[in-house]
Amino acid sequence: MFESAEIGHAIDKDAFDAEEPLLREALLEAQYELRQQGRFAVIILLNGIEGAGKGETVKLLNEWMDPRLIEVSTFDRQTDEELARPPAWRYWRKLPPKGRIGIFFGNWYSQMLQGRVRGEIKNAQLDQAIAGALALEQMLCDEGALIFKFWMHLSREQMKARLKTLQDDPLHSWRLSPLDWQQSKTYDKFVRHGERVLRRTSRDYAPWYVVEGADEYYRSLTVGRILLDGLQAALKAKTPRLPQPHAAPLIASLDERGLLDSLDLGQSLDKDDYREQLATEQARFSGLMRDKRMRKHALIAVFEGNDAAGKGGAIRRVTGALDPRQYHIVPVAAPTEEELAQPYLWRFWRHVPARGRFTLFDRSWYGRVLVERVEGFCEPADWLRAYGEINDFEEQLSEAGVVLVKFWLAIDQDTQLARFKAREKIPFKRFKITEDDWRNRDKWPLYREAVEDMVDRTSTEIAPWTLVEANDKRFARVKVLRTINKALEAAFAAD
Amino acid sequence: MFESAEIGHAIDKDAFDAEEPLLREALLEAQYELRQQGRFAVIILLNGIEGAGKGETVKLLNEWMDPRLIEVSTFDRQTDEELARPPAWRYWRKLPPKGRIGIFFGNWYSQMLQGRVRGEIKNAQLDQAIAGALALEQMLCDEGALIFKFWMHLSREQMKARLKTLQDDPLHSWRLSPLDWQQSKTYDKFVRHGERVLRRTSRDYAPWYVVEGADEYYRSLTVGRILLDGLQAALKAKTPRLPQPHAAPLIASLDERGLLDSLDLGQSLDKDDYREQLATEQARFSGLMRDKRMRKHALIAVFEGNDAAGKGGAIRRVTGALDPRQYHIVPVAAPTEEELAQPYLWRFWRHVPARGRFTLFDRSWYGRVLVERVEGFCEPADWLRAYGEINDFEEQLSEAGVVLVKFWLAIDQDTQLARFKAREKIPFKRFKITEDDWRNRDKWPLYREAVEDMVDRTSTEIAPWTLVEANDKRFARVKVLRTINKALEAAFAAD
Helix, strand or coil, X not given: CCHHHHCCCCCCHHHHHHHHHHHHHHHHHHHHHHHHHCCCEEEEXXXXXXXXXXXXXXXXXXHHCCXXXXXXXXXXXXXXXXXXXXXXXXXXXXXXXXXXXXXEECCHHHHHHHHHHCCCCCHHHHHHHHHHHHHXXXXXXXXXXXXXXXXXXXXXXXXXXXXXXXXXXXXXXXXXXXXXXXXXXXXXXXXXXXXXXXXXXXXXXXXXXXXXXXXXXXXXXXXXXXXXXXXHHHHHCCCCCCCCCCCCCCCCCCCCCCCHHHCCCCCCCCHHHHHHHHHHHHHHHHHHHHCHHHHHCEEXXXXXXXXXXXXXXXXXXXXXXXXXXXXXXXXXXXXCHHHHCCCCCHHHHCCCCCCCXXXXXXXXXXXXXXXXXXXXCCCHHHHHHHHHHHHHHHHHHHHCCEEEEEEEEECCHHHHHHHHHHHHHCHHHHHHCCHHHHHHHHCHHHHHHHHHHHHHHHCCCCCCEEEEECCCHHHHHHHHHHHHHHHHHHHHHHC | CCHHHHCCCCCCHHHHHHHHHHHHHHHHHHHHHHHHHCCCEEEEEEEECCCCCHHHHHHHHHHHCCHHHEEEEECCCCCHXXXXXXXXXXXXXXXXXXXXXXXXXXXXXXXXHHHHXXXXXXXXXXXXXXXXXXXHHHHHHHCCEEEEEEEXXXXXXXXXXXXXXXXXXXXXXXXXXXXXXXXXXXXXXXXXXXXXXHHHHCECCECEEEEECCCHHHHHHHHHHHHHHHHHHHHHCCCCCCCCCCCCCCCCCCCCCXXXXXXXXXXXXXXXXXXXXXXXXXXXXHHHHHCHHXXXXXXXXXXXXXXXXXXXXXXXXXXXXXXXXXXXXXXXXXXXXXXXXXXXXXXXXXXXXXXXXXXXXXXXXXXXXXXXXXXXXXXXXXXXXXXXXXXXXXXXXXXXXEEEEEEEEEXXXXXXXXXXXXXXXXXXXXXXXXXXXXXXXXXXXXXXXXXXXXXXXXXXXXXCEEEEECCCHHHHHHHHHHHHHHHHHXXXXXX
């Protein structure tokens, strides 16, 4: 969920200086239009890792926009008046009216996360708080609010470096309370519980936007840009009522660097290493599948990837280690008539393996947020809500002991072109290349955006995505098998 | 929540025989239209008290409609195949396809309720199960399902009588498992937890319909009628997509007997009794408000009622017991400009009293489901979702220690007319009677339906409605004060 926000996004000062005045002007204009229309209120929630620039972002938004039309509320210690009333009262009294913007700094999410990290509440109580937050936000949206939720993020190392800088600078050290320092120790807890909260509360009408906070310029432009896009879309909306689903990607990469760029596609294995490592991993896999601890689990492997990335070959190397009775391959193509008459996930639920069994999906439920999104086979509202539905689905699998590994096999455009051409020349491979493949290739940037969005929204602790550098097929196949083996071993160890 | 389903609804055999053939024919026709359109699936969930006719209802629906297009699924003990997979798998595999009807008998609600009643799970886990059910139903509706949730109800006495009959009849006794008998002992638990489940899962897109199950004819016609109305509305809907909010009242009273009819409006107090009882209750109230246990609580009293039912007089008798610094009266009229710029409940949240304090609402947040519903001041979608929002709101009040009493002051039409005429004659009361009052009077049946619907959907254990027989003002005033006193004493006793 935080993958794209840990790759070192940065924008240089010149680019920032060139962009900032235009963004400012557009934001101001949107703000006046918001007041003019008076149709809806805007609520901005700021959460995330300490030191990731939450405070600076608030300051900046106040500088950029007309501060008379923004109210910043910090919810720190409760006042006597607040303590004497239901907990939500403090938020209600600070709600911005229609036409205005309210920034909630230290909001309901901060409270539930701090409580969970400190161990004052358990997961069941956290889930109750999450249900309360969802009900509140749903109601606010039904009543005409536009909600932006920002999670300002830092990797563990980035946070440590940042806290150190702040500490060294006496002018800034006032920003760090003892609690903040505690977070530095409990970073892992904060991120783990944060992921649970984000996974369950990212909804089409109020999604989370995760922003990498290390670089000031990148962070500022990204937040400003997301706000501007969302505001303009809502201001232009023809329907009299919000909520509109937010269509912006979860993570806008203004620096033109995405998760897929961060892959080193040059990685490869020579033939001998490949043979040896493949044999080792296959033997290990075969042993794990026969392990008696496997009776408590099932295994699902999802294969997605660029056309010609080598999904079929990788799948064969996985199944090659097993007896055919041990696994079941589900090739996913266009839905049948029977499947079309059911809710989208039905065709995948029917293939959920029993305990002890293994199912490979050659393409999967992610079709909805990949091909269906890019080709327009479903409405934006459908694929936007699919992320949440998929996370719910995978959480149910995980809770039932299913080990779920998800692979995106990534190649670059040159490699794809070479493979397409090769396929055309080899008679028995010609059936593998169609007009569709060439058409999809033209949509490379759209697919790329959909893939990064998918990973950011559905890579979770319980079901992480593994990006597989697949320019070299040998490297890819070994990485796939090794990842499956590690996942099984981790699950067995946790029993 | 179950008030209207415990008043002994009944329909005689002749009326049933006259109605049944028409209903059957219409249901069959709707069923074929459903198949013809193939746009959505229908899911019927049947829950409720043992002996309230769940099984008979399923049998009847199968008789009435074309059983080839209905699939009845009972989810009793899990099969080996089901046990080896995530719990929801068994429901997914039984989902009806578009164009068909699936009846789920013993569904996710049965499981969570049985677990809670038996003490296998606590409230926090029940809430997790509730959140899961809500997510599932929301998704099903988004994917084009029309969901009907029936809670077949019996009062404790009705259930006992019914179980006895069944036991006496050897032909029927097979229906009672040991678990059923256990329910007879744990009726109170089942109803209490059932109320929590209904309160939280009754949503505009999938509301609960509570049906009194004692009389076979009433029960059958009611279920058939609700199904028919809902089906016809969905089949006629112009928008390509469901969910549509269900607009049918939660409890259809086909026998023309509503909750308000069950009141004995003839109750009265003579002057001497009134003086004595009023003085007693006022003294008791004054003492309770000064009790130190009041520091942990706040008190809210909501006054709603027919025009000229005597709300003002009742309020004065309550406040008469107190020092003016001890209470705050909020008269609710048309919202101010400032209030209109906020979510609906904002204007009430701002007046939530601090601990130790008392606020009286002369009309309240129930305006949305009364005057706004009847007069069309808001969309059906708004007032339909308001019930859930109000229950959430009141639950937050209750959890914060607020004691909430809600009064509906009920008079009959003759009494209202007499009071209207009297007001016109008395100069200083003339301002109290307006054109609006006469207009509202014409809408008596609509208000009556809205009131009964409101009580059924929002009378909960934590915030029950008290219906006050107010033809006699003296009787009403004493009942109001006594109810407040009892509520405070119960809250203090539970501390």
